[in-house]
Amino acid sequence: MSEILQQVFGALFAIVIALGGCVAYFWGTNWLLDKTLAEDPRLTGRQSSDRDSLRSLIRPWLFMFPALLFLTVYLVYPVIETLRLSFLDNSSTNFVGFYNYIWAFGDGNFRQAIFNNVVWLIVVPSFATAFGLVIAVLADRLWWGNIAKSLVFMPMAISFVGASVIWKFVYDYRAEGSEQIGILNAIVTGFGLPPQAWITIPFWNSILLMVILIWIQTGFAMVILSAALRGIPEETLEAARIDGANDFRIFFDIMIPQIWGTIVVVWTTITIVVLKVFDIIFAMTNGQWDTEVLANLMFKWMFVNFDYGRGSAIAVILMLAVLPIMVWNIRRSNAEEGTR
């Protein structure tokens, strides 16, 4: 009990120290800057404006310093270091060049993981975006749409592990003849077919795992697409209706092209989530029965086999897969900056 109290007090203490430290730093450094480079009526106009420039040159860096420090230590440095480790052996002592990468592409588990990741990348973003779009369109027209949207969105608040338990329950298998407690097998036996141990069937088990991520991410797609749909000018839709277009024509020929930019953003964001997915596979099957994916494989090599060379190589490959999207995001952001 006292250990718990210690823990809680430790947390509260940390919050106070951190907040106090932040306040002390920000207010302190700014005060210091204003004091040492203070406006001085004795200076000439030129000196005064030089001093002003110096202040406004230094101040932004004061503002950004803590954040930049954390980002560098926790994100920038590790990325470079992981890249370096991928060229070393498992105990990180000897340089082995591209050996880890060559090993990876020759390893059966790795190839299975790549294959699975590709299927995940094709299936999950497309279905999640499609479902999200359909639900957004339907919900925006009906009076109970907001309730519907909240319910569909709710899985986003649930952890991947929690979702895995929920769906493991749905996929549960009991031997033939006993009563089924998992809904999927209950429906299957209701049709007279024998029950299956779903998560052990290669390939179909991956599809069932993908269902879990689709279930979660559809809410995200729905929210973003719903907002985008509301941005379509009402006149465009009215004009189309007057011209006699039915709902399907309006949907495919007008709505989708108008929000295409948002659809792409949603798609790429979900793609990133899919590439990093670890919890679901780890909790449901731990990669057995051909369900292995890169993130889980990396975890195994790093923290079960303690082979930092191979684990890092897999992490780098994961990073390379994400790179095109990163570049595209940065370009898009710069373009937006330009119009600002």
Added chain:
Amino acid sequence: MSTAVDTSHELTRPPANTSGWLARINVGKLLAHFALLALVVLWTFPTAGLMISSLRDKDQLAISGWWTALTTSNAQGVVRIGKADVQIEENGNFIIRGNIFGTDTNKELESFGLTNKELAAAVAGQSLPMKVGGEITVQDNGAFEWVSNTKFTHTRGPRIFYKATIAPRFTIDNYIEVLSANGVGRSFINSFTVTIPATIIPILMAAFAAYALAWMQFPFRGFIVALVVGLLVVPLQMSLIPLLSLYNKLAGAFGAEDGKTYLGIWMAHTAFGLPLAIYLLRNYMVGLPKEIMESARIDGASHFKIFTGMVLPLSFPALASFSIFQFLWVWNDLLVAMVFLGAQEGKLVLTGKLVSLLGSRGNNWEILTAGAFITIVVPLIVFLSLQRYFVRGLLAGSVKGG
């Protein structure tokens, strides 16, 4: 005879050439309602199943689907009743009493018998002769009375086979068991210990940086903005090994045994949350009206005063959005907790605890369902009460109009 036109009659009749059109609209709307309803049911039934199951009686949970939870189910059972040493003597008779249902109160006897082929030998209230002597009568609620006028000498209690209907029983026993006996209560506190500091600490740091990137002019600003956008998508997996090595080295320098501390995970989550925080806050601050700030600058206020006096208070919605995101993300996280806090008992957070339960108690659905629900109840409450801010945060920078 009136020559006035009977307009009332005409007005109540819908225009003839549009009645077909009206009917079609209704069908379309109806289809839309049904389609949406089907989709919503599809999305909610898994969670509903979990919730209902977590409240069900442990034995019922193991043998019947949760969709039958509201109806009574039938079951067969067998129980061995008392040995000779529990007999009592009353009025010259020797009696053994008890209840074939044990302490269960939701079962009702349909029929019973002495062998499993004769389950329907007698119904409640009737008596059956026993092989070792006497007669046994079993009541509706399972209470039985075995009466004989000679002393019982059997050493092994005979078996009674029965058919009973089981009324649905809802209980919070599963929750009590999970919280006390399985370490979930401790994990609950651990999750809070990790999440709350990790949500609060990044805020000021990110806010100042976001303001600098939004409203201050300096070289490399564009580069740093691009860096933040890029870091948004860097997979966490890239950071794990180097950071863990760093922590272990630091711990070694301080004489501790390993680098897995709460302080370490707070700092890690703070750093991992910074790109999103800076991105969200900057997007919001950029959208603030330029005029307020310009007039303040003209009045001679420094950037510091403008930020702390005006922009920071005005940015509250964006701060709220980020806090919710960070809270949910840290609470639901598994990987960072496992790597930086470890998987020993006493240090597991709720997600890690649930994974360990899946492994060790994979067949005890009463524990898994209650445990899973405890894991999701806090984020659900946070989400449902602050949905507006969550949605607003999601929309920041994601919507592309026509």
